[in-house]
Amino acid sequence: MKNPVLAASVFLLAVLSLVAALTLSARTDSAPSDNVASADNAQGTANSENAGNTQGAEKSTTTTQRGTKPPVVSEDPRFKGMVWIPAGKFMMGEIDTVPDEFPPHEVELDGFWMDSTEVTNADFKAFVDATGYVTTAERAPELRSIKPGSGLENVEILPEFNKPGSICSLQLASRKEIDPAKGAYSWWQYVPGADWKHPEGPNSNLEDRMGHPVVHVSWLDAQEYCKWTRKKLPTEAQWEYAARGGHSKESYPWGNERNPDGEWLHNIWQGEFPVEDTGEDGFTRTAPVRSFPANDYGLFDISGNVWEWCADYYQLEYYSESPTHNPPGPTSSLDPQEPDIIKRVQRGGSFMCSDQYCVGYRVTARMKGEEDTGAFHTGFRCIVVP
Ligand SMILES: [Ca+2]
Numbered sequence: 001m002k003n004p005v006l007a008a009s010v011f012l013l014a015v016l017s018l019v020a021a022l023t024l025s026a027r028t029d030s031a032p033s034d035n036v037a038s039a040d041n042a043q044g045t046a047n048s049e050n051a052g053n054t055q056g057a058e059k060s061t062t063t064t065q066r067g068t069k070p071p072v073v074s075e076d077p078r079f080k081g082m083v084w085i086p087a088g089k090f091m092m093g094e095i096d097t098v099p100d101e102f103p104p105h106e107v108e109l110d111g112f113w114m115d116s117t118e119v120t121n122a123d124f125k126a127f128v129d130a131t132g133y134v135t136t137a138e139r140a141p142e143l144r145s146i147k148p149g150s151g152l153e154n155v156e157i158l159p160e161f162n163k164p165g166s167i168c169s170l171q172l173a174s175r176k177e178i179d180p181a182k183g184a185y186s187w188w189q190y191v192p193g194a195d196w197k198h199p200e201g202p203n204s205n206l207e208d209r210m211g212h213p214v215v216h217v218s219w220l221d222a223q224e225y226c227k228w229t230r231k232k233l234p235t236e237a238q239w240e241y242a243a244r245g246g247h248s249k250e251s252y253p254w255g256n257e258r259n260p261d262g263e264w265l266h267n268i269w270q271g272e273f274p275v276e277d278t279g280e281d282g283f284t285r286t287a288p289v290r291s292f293p294a295n296d297y298g299l300f301d302i303s304g305n306v307w308e309w310c311a312d313y314y315q316l317e318y319y320s321e322s323p324t325h326n327p328p329g330p331t332s333s334l335d336p337q338e339p340d341i342i343k344r345v346q347r348g349g350s351f352m353c354s355d356q357y358c359v360g361y362r363v364t365a366r367m368k369g370e371e372d373t374g375a376f377h378t379g380f381r382c383i384v385v386p
């Protein structure tokens with residue numbers, strides 16, 4: 001049955017899951033010794049910090065010395081650009097934020113290597129040059145993220161959406177331009193010709209952006225990159241554990257204060273959202289990776305800059321049933337708002353996140369997106385589990 005209204009709705013879901021997301025806004029061990037160039041890890045305090053932390057809600061009131069030891073890196077070329085995330089336990093989630101971060105629960109992870117930065121345009125270009133891979137945004141749209149059996153598999157894509165492209169945010173002159181009926185669609189729009197090589201549409205390019213994170217990559221694209229590099233996407237648990245940098249009970253990778261000493265420590269949005277980003281942090285779009293300090297595991301931009309895909313399907317209530325040891329994520333996707341759409345987890349927030357609208361830059365904040373849909377503020381980083 002062809003239903004044009006449904007067709008529009010379904011495709012718009014692909015646009016809007018990203019939008020909806022925005023409205024919400026150690027048992028320490030060492031890396032394999034034969035691979036480690038510097039095994040003097042900074043996270044020796046993680047065990048004591050986590051001891052007895054079974055509530056997860058109490059914010060840390062202590063200041064842990066930061067940045068006193070170098071990250072653990074490897075001379076093995078397989079782990080170039082990666083840092084070692086030591087095995088350990090932590091409390092995942094938060095008690096007093098939004099429902100999908102609840103309940104806080106103990107998680108124990110084995111150690112792994114993680115890219116110290118988001119995958120850059122230069123990294124992704126090397127992959128494309130070697131493989132000829134064409135991203136989902138560069139291909140004719142398909143409804144790849146509809147759950148089989150949902151009854152939505154055969155809906156039509158409206159002509160205005162039925163051309164290669166991706167999702168960008170438009171510049172509004174004032175809040176008066178926000179159409180109440182359209183809500184966030186007033187600024188989020190599907191832009192034909194937008195893709196990883198054209199981050200802001202067909203008239204943009206990667207000139208001077210090769211060191212920026214790649215964007216407009218879908219979860220499916222990220223998987224293909226991972227296969228080529230013999231890496232993986234992190235699980236959601238691995239991502240949050242790594243983002244915390246060995247510290248518990250803290251909202252940000254560096255502590256509980258967003259702007260310590262008045263400094264911006266990540267690339268997010270300042271000013272009136274979504275009208276004027278003042279760029280007080282130095283950037284109004286993506287920033288080159290490593291523009292801000294790394295966390296205590298040596299991870300740059302783990303908060304802000306671009307959202308990062310995780311391996312997991314998104315399920316709002318997964319934390320209630322998550323296993324303790326190396327939780328793999330749920331076996332299927334379930335977002336109660338859009339139960340027929342296959343969604344994957346995104347983490348860390350982006351340059352579009354504002355305290356007026358989205359606080360996705362907190363270490364516990366969860367986001368979801370259709371697995372076949374990228375956007376101009378979404379990228380990824382990879383891990384290797386030895
Ligand atoms: Ca910014």
Ligand SMILES: [Ca+2]
Pocket residue numbers: 118301302303304305306307308348349
């Ligand atoms: Ca990021």
